[in-house]
Amino acid sequence: MQRTDIIILGAGLTGLTCAHYLAKKNRDFLIVDKQNRPGGVIGTVSENGFIYETGPNTGVISHPEVANLFDDLKTDISCELADKISEKRYILMNGKLETLPSGLIGGITTRLFSWKDKFRLLGEPFRNPGTDPDENLAHLVKRRMGKSFLDYAVDPFVLGIYAGDPAQLVPKYALPKLYNLEQEYGSFIGGAIKKKRRKKDLEAKKATRKIFSVKGGLSRFTEALQQSAGAEKCLFDLQQITIAKCNNGYLLKGSVVKGDAIEILAKQVVSTVGAYALRNLFPFFNSKHLNKIESLHYTRVIEVAVGFKKWLGRPLDAFGALIPHCEKRDILGIMFMSSLFEGRAPEKGALMTIFIGGVRRQELCELDDKGIKKLVERELKDLLELHEFNPDLFRIMRHSNAIPQYCADSKMRYESIDALQNEFPNLVLAGNIRNGIGMADRIKQGKMIADGL
Ligand SMILES: Cc1cc2nc3c(=O)[nH]c(=O)nc-3n(C[C@H](O)[C@H](O)[C@H](O)COP(=O)(O)OP(=O)(O)OC[C@H]3O[C@@H](n4cnc5c(N)ncnc54)[C@H](O)[C@@H]3O)c2cc1C
Structure with missing residues (x-):
């Protein structure tokens, strides 16, 4: 039986970021995954003169933690910012590609939004903030900006991130920055202007809207994280993993591909796997809470x-x-x-x-x-x-x-995650079941977990 202080379940971006920062603190840990490689959904293939991604394609440096992580890894990989051309985006309207406006003039002249909604927008700063924390995105946008903004700005944007439906996503959880603009400043437009003018410290300034990849593809990123965490700390190809509670913490049981059983005793467990994997991994979890997490x-x-x-x-x-x-x-x-x-x-x-x-x-x-x-x-x-x-x-x-x-069941999911974490000390339930789905969110969360251990 092996022993370690911390087991991290999942060697995707969240688990690897957490591992990177634990290694920096000289902590004792192991990271385990059922796949035979690091990266989780991230993957890059070089083929026939092309380099393509098999999972995410680009991220946004929307949290300082992303810039700091690239800084840590700068001797191993080069963060590549997207060409300036990326500021231009096409939106399809009536079968024709229209440019999404970025400035005031473009906003007035664009065909994408109706004249009625353009005029309505003048009143946006004066509209009352919503009072329902579970209001869906479609409702919020129609209420503040109008249907054409929903159809030709927010809907395609949400498709690009969530492949989702604005009538189901709840901004408080799915787009918290947007939700907070209304809640904190009373308006999207007024809030965006005030936020832009607000003095930021050096750390906050690192968060930008810049789009990143990595020279050679995103796999380079997760491979570099695996190296910095320590290749010997990563156990891949581990099948049928289950966790049991025991006196000294948690016992992981699994088997390597040849069928050999493996057991690891740890004081703490950090899970970064998806909601659908939790029931088999943690058979001792109360079904009532699991059901609410699995409804994701x-x-x-x-x-x-x-x-x-x-x-x-x-x-x-x-x-x-x-x-x-x-x-x-x-x-x-x-x-x-x-x-x-x-x-x-x-x-x-x-x-x-x-x-x-x-x-x-x-x-x-x-x-x-x-x-x-x-x-x-x-x-x-x-x-x-x-x-x-x-x-x-x-x-x-x-x-x-x-x-x-992240829909209307998110509040219950968060409550169940908290309840399980309270019931079982030294257990962290993370990954994309909470705190955002983008790569930047995953990095921020991975770092936050490592800081707390
Ligand atoms: C197709 C696609 C496109 C995307 N595009 C973008 C994008 O352009 N920009 C962006 O910012 N984000 C994008 N995302 C989201 C982003 O890629 C993910 O949020 C992020 O990479 C997830 O990292 P993670 O570590 O939390 O989870 P994962 O990458 O899912 O890692 C979880 C790990 O847990 C392991 N695991 C699961 N179950 C078990 C088990 N029972 N036992 C052991 N191990 C287990 C898995 O093998 C996996 O390696 C995209 C996601 C997908 C799927």
Whole structure:
């Protein structure tokens, strides 16, 4: 039997970030995962002159913890910021790609929003803040800004992050920065201006809206974290893991691939796995609490990497194109990866990532590979003005438990997580069951956990 102070369950970005900071504090820990590699959903493949991601494609440096982590790893990897072109985003409207406005003039002249809503926006700072903490996002945006802003700004934005439905997501949990603008300042516009003017200390200034990846792809990031944590501290390919409570803390039992049993005794356990994995891992948890955590819905998503050695379509001069649900198309959006980062496609070529499915189009995830290819061909030919569709790379990644949806059941989930943590001391229940779904949120949480241990 092995002994350690802390077991971390899951070697995705959350677990690895936590491990990195524990190693910096010289703490005794082991990180275990059922997969045979670090990174969790993060993965990068180099193939036929293209470098594509099999999970997340880009992150935002939205918390200082992200900048600090890259600083820690700067001798091993280079954080790569997206080209300036990423500030431009296309939104599909009536079958045409329109540029999402960023300034006042663009905001007034754009076709994306109705004149009625543009005028209504003048009154936004004077509207009363909402009083229902479980109000859904669609309701909040319609109340403050109007339906056209919901349909052609917030809905595609939410599809890009959550592949979700604004009528189900609850901003208090899903978009807390937006929720807090209304709650703290009484207005999105007024709050954004006041926040911008507020004096920030050096640490707070590190949080930006800059988009990041890593030179060579995001796998480099998680591999570097694994190295800094200590390769010998990471146990991969561990199957049928269960945790039992015992006098001295917690006992992990599992088996390595050959079938050999393994036992690890630890004083503390940090879980970073998804809600769907908790019941088998922690058989001693009260079902009443588990049910409330397991009700967290993870939407299915299909991700397709498409590469062309010679690009003959319209210029890919933006971050990508987002497709509002009301446009009734079969894809959620396209990211122009080779326009954002260097070396993702051969010169004069193009690499893009397409997302399909999500909460409101689950049925598309049932399509077989041939069906997906046909769908992508149809949409790309039309949206990106391609006459022929002969990609040099076409890879389909199917994610069954992809993006958790922070909906109206979130309050109960948080309460159950707290209840279990109170009942079982030295146990941390984390990962994307709480505190946000983006990579920046995961890094912030991983660091916070390590600080608290
Ligand atoms: C398709 C997709 C696209 C995304 N795009 C973006 C994006 O562009 N930008 C962004 O910021 N975020 C994006 N995200 C979200 C972001 O990738 C994740 O929030 C983040 O990487 C999750 O890290 P994690 O460590 O919390 O979880 P995971 O990466 O899921 O890691 C959890 C680990 O736990 C392990 N595990 C699970 N069950 C068990 C078990 N029973 N025993 C042992 N180990 C177990 C898993 O093998 C896994 O390695 C995307 C997510 C997906 C799925």
